Structure formats: C-alpha cells, structure tokens
Amino acid sequence: MGKMTRDEYCREFALMVQEVTCRSGAKYDALCRIAESFLKPYIYSRCLKYPSLRFANAGDDIYHDVLICLIKSCIDKFLYRNGTLNYDPDGFLRWIYTVARNAVVDAARAFASKGFFEREMVNEDGEPIDIPSNDNPFASVEINETLHECFRAVLTFDSSLHIIFTWIVRAILLIRCDVTSDAGEVVENKVNALVVNTFSDLTMSEIYAIICLEAKKIPWLNISEAENSRILGLLEEPYRGERPLGDVKYSEFFMKKGGKATVSDWVNRVNMRIIKAVNAGSI
Amino acid sequence: MEHLSLDKIIRFISFDEINDENLRLASEVNLHMIECSRCRNKVLSIQNTLEHLLSYSGVKGVDVSNIIIDEDIRSELDNFYGKKD
Ligand SMILES: [Zn+2]
Numbered sequence: 001m002g003k004m005t006r007d008e009y010c011r012e013f014a015l016m017v018q019e020v021t022c023r024s025g026a027k028y029d030a031l032c033r034i035a036e037s038f039l040k041p042y043i044y045s046r047c048l049k050y051p052s053l054r055f056a057n058a059g060d061d062i063y064h065d066v067l068i069c070l071i072k073s074c075i076d077k078f079l080y081r082n083g084t085l086n087y088d089p090d091g092f093l094r095w096i097y098t099v100a101r102n103a104v105v106d107a108a109r110a111f112a113s114k115g116f117f118e119r120e121m122v123n124e125d126g127e128p129i130d131i132p133s134n135d136n137p138f139a140s141v142e143i144n145e146t147l148h149e150c151f152r153a154v155l156t157f158d159s160s161l162h163i164i165f166t167w168i169v170r171a172i173l174l175i176r177c178d179v180t181s182d183a184g185e186v187v188e189n190k191v192n193a194l195v196v197n198t199f200s201d202l203t204m205s206e207i208y209a210i211i212c213l214e215a216k217k218i219p220w221l222n223i224s225e226a227e228n229s230r231i232l233g234l235l236e237e238p239y240r241g242e243r244p245l246g247d248v249k250y251s252e253f254f255m256k257k258g259g260k261a262t263v264s265d266w267v268n269r270v271n272m273r274i275i276k277a278v279n280a281g282s283i
Numbered sequence: 284m285e286h287l288s289l290d291k292i293i294r295f296i297s298f299d300e301i302n303d304e305n306l307r308l309a310s311e312v313n314l315h316m317i318e319c320s321r322c323r324n325k326v327l328s329i330q331n332t333l334e335h336l337l338s339y340s341g342v343k344g345v346d347v348s349n350i351i352i353d354e355d356i357r358s359e360l361d362n363f364y365g366k367k368d
Contacts, residue, residue, distance in 0.1 A: 006364065021317060026310035042359060068299060071306075075313040076327045083320055093363070097356045106337060177339045198335060202328055205289055209329050212293050214336070232289065246289070 004037045012037075013089040020074055021085070028071050035067050038093065039100045046104045052111045053104070066103045070096060147171075148220035149283045150274055155227045157273060161234055161245065162253040165207050166263055167270040168221070170195050172214050188264065196251075196259035205235050205246030287315055287322045296329060 004012060016030035043063050047053040053062075078095050079086055154167055173194050174187070199207055208231060215221040223231075235246035254262045277283045287295075295312040298305040316323040 003363065009363075020313060023314065025307075026313050028306065028309070038359075038363075046355075064301075065299075068301060071301070071309050071313075072295065072298075073330060075316045076323045076330070080317050080323065081327075083323075093360065094356070097359060101356060172336070173339065176336060194339070198332060202332060203325070206325060206329050206332070209289055209293050209296070210332055210336075213297055213329070213333060216297055235289075 003041070004034075009034070009037075009093070010089055013092060017079065017085070017087065020079065031070060031074060032067060035063075035070055035096065039063065039066055039096060042097065043100055043104060046101075050104075050108055053108055058107065062100075062103050062107050065107075066096075066100050069099055069103065073099075146283070148222070151221050153274065153277055153283050154270060155223060155231075157270065159270065159273070160253075161204060161208075161231065162250065163266040163270060165204065165211065165250075166195060166266045168211055169199060169207065170263065170267055172211075172218070172221075173198070175218075189260070192260045192263045192267070195263045200249070200251040200254075200259060202250055203247050204250065207250060208232075208235060208246070284319060286319065287312060287325075292322075292326055292329065296326065296333070 012030050012034050016034060019027040019030050040059075040063055043066065044059040047059045047062065053059075078092060151168065151171075154164055157164055170191055174191050177191065177194065202210075211221075212223060212228075215223050236244050239245040239248050251259065255265070257265075274283065291308070291312065295308055298308065312322075312326070316326060
C-alpha cells in the first residue's frame with residue numbers, strides 16, 4: 001500500500017473515529033489502514049538503519065506490537081484523553097509516529113539487553129551471584145529457586161497488602177534496573193526512591209494490576225488462583241470504613257518520616273519474616 | 284454503570300495477539316473508557332507505569348541515535364504535508 005494523500009488520510013481518520021466510537025461495537029479497520037500506510041514503511045526503514053534490528057521479522061514484530069499498542073491506547077491516550085473527543089487528524093499522525101518511534105527504540109534496547117536478567121543473576125562461570133544488599137535474604141542460596149520460593153511465601157504473609165506489594169514491586173525494580181552494579185547502600189537508596197517515584201500516585205488496585213502484568217513476564221513470580229482471589233477480595237474491603245482498599249493511593253500509607261524511609265522500613269519487615277521462614281525451613 | 288473489573292483491565296493491557304476475542308475485549312474496554320473517566324484514568328496510569336518500568340530495563344547507554352532522530356518524524360510529516368493530492 002502506498003502512502004495516503006492528505007485527503008485520503010482525512011477521510012480515513014473520520015472513518016476511524018466513527019469505527020472506534022461505534023456504540024454497537026468498535027472496529028479498528030481504518031486505524032490499521034492508517035498504520036499500514038504510514039508506520040509500516042517508517043518502521044521498516046528504521047530497522048534497516050540499525051544492525052541489530054536487521055534480523056528477519058524485526059520490522060514485522062515491531063509493526064505488530066505498534067498496531068496492538070494503537071488499538072489499546074487510541075482512546076485513553078489520544079482520542080478521549082481529556083474526556084471529550086479530540087478530533088485532531090494532524091495531532092493523531094504525530095502521535096502514531098511517536099508510538100512507532102518508541103517501539104523501535106524499545107526493540108533496539110531489548111535486543112541489546114537480551115539475556116539481561118541472566119547476566120544479572122550469574123557470573124562469568126555461570127554461577128549465581130548475590131544481590132549486593134546487606135540484609136538480602138537471598139544471599140546464601142541458589143537465586144532463582146529462592147526468588148520463586150520467596151515470592152510464593154511473601155504473597156501468603158498476613159501483613160498488610162501495601163507492605164507486601166512494596167516488597168514485590170521493589171524486587172521487580174531491583175531486577176529490572178541496572179542498579180545492582182552499585183554498592184549496597186546506594187542500591188538501597190536508589191531502589192527505594194524508585195519505588196516511591198514510580199508508585200506513589202497509583203492506587204492499590206493499580207499496583208496489583210502491575211504486579212499481575214509483570215508476573216506474566218517473570219517466571220519466578222507466580223500468583224496462584226487462590227492468592228489472586230484472596231488479594232482481589234482484600235482490595236474490595238473498605239479501608240477505614242470508607243473507600244475500598246483498592247481505591248486508596250499508595251502514598252496514603254506512608255509514615256511521617258517520608259516515602260523512602262517508609263519503604264525501607266516495610267521492606268526490612270518483610271525481609272525479617274523471610275529470614276525467619278528460611279531459618280525455620282519453610283522456604 | 285458497572286466499572287471494568289481489574290481482571291478485564293489486565294487482560295486488555297496484556298493481550299499481544301490480534302484476534303476476534305481480543306478485538307471484542309478492546310472494543311468493550313475502549314467504549315467503556317469513552318464514558319467513564321474513572322476506568323480511563325485507571326487504565327492510563329497502569330499503561331504509563333508499565334512503560335516507565337520498561338524504560339528502566341535494558342542495557343543503559345545503548346546507542347540508538349543512528350536509527351532514531353526526532354527530526355526523522357518531522358521530515359516524514361513534512362513530506363506528507365508537502366505531498367500533492
Ligand atoms: Zn468505569
């Protein structure tokens with residue numbers, strides 16, 4: 001398909017708006033045609049420019065991801081981002097190019113970091129390495145297996161959900177971010193600050209959604225059906241007799257000493273319980 | 284109006300295949316988000332945080348400047364707008 005003319009594009013844009021807002025069932029055909037006309041050639045040409053993305057199907061894979069991303073975010077990130085219809089064909093075109101641009105950058109970075117998790121976890125001889133943290137509960141045991149066991153155990157702890165969630169999202173950040181190369185104390189500070197910066201404004205149910213979505217990608221973070229139902233039930237319970245716990249913002253749980261110190265405190269509490277469980281032989 | 288369940292939001296955000304079932308889900312969630320700012324904000328903040336997390340991972344300092352120059356997008360758009368119908 002050649003690139004559309006401006007008139008053709010404006011007609012397709014109008015049709016797209018009609019399709020994606022159709023009350024009897026949204027369709028995404030015009031959106032796909034717009035993406036194919038503009039983004040496919042753009043993505044393929046970017047892939048050719050970067051040696052690591054010249055492998056077979058890179059362009060196809062990235063284009064496919066972009067298409068899915070547009071279907072999932074055309075309403076909340078563009079057409080209705082302010083609550084009313086944002087009828088802006090030119091702005092829309094700029095936006096979809098930006099989505100495509102970011103997808104190519106992510107793909108290039110993901111390719112370069114292939115095996116990132118493994119590299120973080122093992123040394124040159126393939127031996128597991130410790131996460132450099134003073135009170136790291138995984139220090140003396142095989143890391144992947146232990147992580148799996150720890151997550152399973154932490155999810156069942158009877159501590160408050162905000163404390164359990166803190167431990168889990170912090171572990172996800174610790175593994176995702178390249179902070180493990182720093183000295184122990186720096187890691188603690190950086191990662192606690194990241195937890196605060198990333199999650200403060202989110203509600204408890206949003207944080208749980210993120211944990212579930214991350215769990216799909218992380219083999220050692222499993223949430224059983226039973227745990228999932230238990231947590232969903234807790235999120236629906238009223239907090240201080242008012243809103244459901246799921247609607248409460250994470251930062252509302254912070255103590256007076258501030259977000260970073262609170263996170264550090266909660267993580268230590270969970271770590272202590274893990275160490276106890278390890279000593280008792282239940283992990 | 285019944286809000287989107289967390290499970291539905293998670294399925295919507297995580298689907299990675301274009302098929303009839305997922306398109307039906309996308310239609311349902313997207314149409315609800317047009318009417319409901321509460322669910323729209325919820326989906327948006329989860330999507331944004333996931334993107335944020337993604338940006339944390341990967342090898343730092345991977346040079347992508349030779350593939351992506353923001354000027355490129357501008358020149359794509361300039362070409363398009365300069366194009367005669
Ligand atoms: Zn709603």
